[in-house]
């Protein structure tokens with residue numbers, strides 16, 4: 169198993185698989201990350217949690233522990249870290265950009281207070297000194313530049329509460345690392361394209377939505393303008409990046425916050441790819457407040473530090489993703505022929 173080198177390196181030679189607690193598991197990423205990490209570390213070693221209950225069908229092949237956890241309740245969070253003697257905290261629970269702008273107080277509670285609790289637990293519990301919290305392109309703002317190739321280190325100044333919470337997480341995690349040795353690791357994900365769940369609440373969700381709507385024969389009014397480019401990544405690469413950054417030897421990491429980039433898409437590019445398969449599908453562009461958010465974000469990120477320091481390299485190009493989305497969604501939606 170690829171992870172075994174990491175295990176013997178980091179567990180003082182006892183050879184035990186790491187125990188992982190993932191929060192926010194019922195979301196777009198968590199639903200797929202749980203079985204992915206269970207396959208790597210063993211079903212019982214990956215504890216899934218979320219404020220919601222009910223286990224997604226995707227976990228049937230890799231059943232394991234599930235706990236209801238609201239990350240804004242520090243005592244409950246601590247009880248789980250203690251109960252499972254957690255090695256890695258993968259803190260995914262968050263309120264995304266669109267939803268955060270509609271519910272500021274909820275975003276503050278979940279994204280800020282929840283993250284503070286995760287870092288405090290990583291500091292206080294010797295067993296949980298690893299904390300991974302994904303950041304986002306949203307941690308950049310309209311004044312950050314150059315947008316065509318955003319570096320890792322730059323003036324960020326995000327303008328959404330979601331982006332502000334991500335920048336705060338990056339800075340606070342870096343502080344916990346230098347002050348208390350918490351092994352905080354963080355990637356700035358672009359928008360994630362995936363087929364197992366149709367996401368909502370984010371600014372990059374348009375891409376997945378277009379496939380779902382077209383294949384189900386429904387017209388779509390998308391909330392973005394046609395030609396705004398944003399960096400994107402396929403879920404398979406996002407899962408691999410998560411395992412790779414978790415398992416990277418600490419001495420190889422010269423920073424704790426990394427851009428990770430794959431390809432860039434405009435809504436029109438996705439529409440054209442979808443219409444090539446579903447020629448009768450109609451899509452119109454009715455931008456809402458999320459268009460302003462999209463315009464404040466980078467179009468592409470410079471991820472050479474992730475590539476050099478821990479071997480990041482995406483496997484899926486945009487055409488690969490389009491082909492894979494159609495193949496998998498046709499099966500998921502029980503469709504035998506193109507619309």
Ligand SMILES: NC(=O)c1ccc[n+]([C@@H]2O[C@H](COP(=O)([O-])OP(=O)(O)OC[C@H]3O[C@@H](n4cnc5c(N)ncnc54)[C@H](O)[C@@H]3O)[C@@H](O)[C@H]2O)c1
Pocket residue numbers: 191192193194195196197198217218219220237238239240259260261262263264278302303304305356357358359360361367368369370372
């Ligand atoms: N999906 C993307 O395109 C993307 C891009 C960049 C970064 N990220 C980051 O990756 C992480 C996971 O993203 P996602 O797309 O799966 O998000 P999502 O919105 O699909 O899922 C978030 C999950 O958090 C849970 N949650 C909300 N409040 C909670 C609380 N108080 N306690 C516990 N759980 C709670 C929700 O029930 C949900 O299952 C987030 O931190 C997000 O900021 C995602």
